[in-house]
Amino acid sequence: MAKKKAINWFKLNRTLHRDIGYLCIGLTLVFAISGIALNHRGDWNPNYIVERSEKAFAESGKAPDEQLNKALLRLFPHTPPIKASYWQSVNQYKLFFDNGGAITVNFSQKSAVYEHIRERVVFKQFNTLHLNEAKKGWLVFSDIYAGLLIFLALSALFMVKGKYSAWRFKRGWLIIVGGAIPAVYIFM
Amino acid sequence: MKIIKKISLLIVTLIVISPAAFAEEIFFGEAINEKVTVNISTLLANPEQYLDKEITVAGTIVGVCSRRGCWVDIASDAKFEKLRIKVRDGDMVFPIYAKGRQALATGKLTAIELSLEQTKKYKTDLAKRRGETIAPESITAPMSIYQLSPTGVKVLG
Numbered sequence: 375m376a377k378k379k380a381i382n383w384f385k386l387n388r389t390l391h392r393d394i395g396y397l398c399i400g401l402t403l404v405f406a407i408s409g410i411a412l413n414h415r416g417d418w419n420p421n422y423i424v425e426r427s428e429k430a431f432a433e434s435g436k437a438p439d440e441q442l443n444k445a446l447l448r449l450f451p452h453t454p455p456i457k458a459s460y461w462q463s464v465n466q467y468k469l470f471f472d473n474g475g476a477i478t479v480n481f482s483q484k485s486a487v488y489e490h491i492r493e494r495v496v497f498k499q500f501n502t503l504h505l506n507e508a509k510k511g512w513l514v515f516s517d518i519y520a521g522l523l524i525f526l527a528l529s530a531l532f533m534v535k536g537k538y539s540a541w542r543f544k545r546g547w548l549i550i551v552g553g554a555i556p557a558v559y560i561f562m
Numbered sequence: 563m564k565i566i567k568k569i570s571l572l573i574v575t576l577i578v579i580s581p582a583a584f585a586e587e588i589f590f591g592e593a594i595n596e597k598v599t600v601n602i603s604t605l606l607a608n609p610e611q612y613l614d615k616e617i618t619v620a621g622t623i624v625g626v627c628s629r630r631g632c633w634v635d636i637a638s639d640a641k642f643e644k645l646r647i648k649v650r651d652g653d654m655v656f657p658i659y660a661k662g663r664q665a666l667a668t669g670k671l672t673a674i675e676l677s678l679e680q681t682k683k684y685k686t687d688l689a690k691r692r693g694e695t696i697a698p699e700s701i702t703a704p705m706s707i708y709q710l711s712p713t714g715v716k717v718l719g
Contacts, residue, residue: 457662458662468624
């Protein structure tokens with residue numbers, strides 16, 4: 375009778391940790407890059423590049439809309455076709471264009487600002503995934519990814535035997551520090 | 563490997579379709595109920611009458627939340643007026659390039675109660691927008707402002 379071969383748990387854990395680690399590289403980069411981008415959204419817009427161009431505009435706010443529009447198009451000649459206009463206040467008039475751009479006129483300051491909007495390619499897509507704006511389909515992927523990260527964290531505890539094992543203080547202190555940093559932020 | 567392929571395909575698809583989205587109609591949530599359409603000026607003239615009832619508003623998008631796309635402002639049919647359409651972060655993500663496009667939104671009108679200080683600031687800002695002046699001391703009672711919590715939004719192309 376053949377002897378049943380015992381499973382080598384240590385080897386299996388290392389193999390799974392390696393392969394799942396490879397699998398998670400792409401997703402980790404997506405979440406990490408957009409995570410940095412979104413963390414700093416107070417300083418910049420992580421999804422769009424908004425280019426502003428300001429010029430002096432001397433027309434009176436009492437002029438008819440059509441006259442204002444013509445004057446604004448002369449001032450900013452390379453704009454796409456007009457989509458809509460809006461009086462925000464007696465001193466502010468807005469003109470919207472096909473591409474999502476807009477001119478805002480401030481009559482009291484006698485200025486007109488043209489804002490042109492462009493999507494940040496890659497960042498916009500990464501942020502869409504990170505914030506689960508793609509909805510249901512992506513929810514499954516991100517749940518699986520979160521589960522895989524938990525596995526990577528726990529399996530890391532059993533990757534090495536001997537003096538560099540996670541269970542010895544020589545390297546185990548790193549685990550304590552890693553857990554202590556979030557704990558300090560929570561309880562401070 | 564299949565998962566990696568699917569993710570790569572999803573990222574590539576998102577990159578490819580993004581520029582095309584500038585001209586497309588965009589739908590969020592449930593269908594628009596055009597039978598309950600109300601002018602924004604009518605709504606804002608007597609908001610209490612419409613609280614918690616299903617209504618639809620239509621107009622030009624004149625403002626979009628540039629950070630999370632969690633609100634749009636729709637221009638009223640009356641000058642200097644607008645109504646905010648507000649969702650919980652992530653429920654609907656309105657693109658910033660929707661500014662200037664027509665939109666329809668179905669949902670419920672909700673009230674946000676302001677403190678007296680907030681009311682003074684709100685009313686003086688509003689008066690300034692209309693080219694009027696108002697003495698903050700003359701405002702003695704707090705008020706509410708109104709916004710629509712949508713169940714569905716359609717942004718036309």
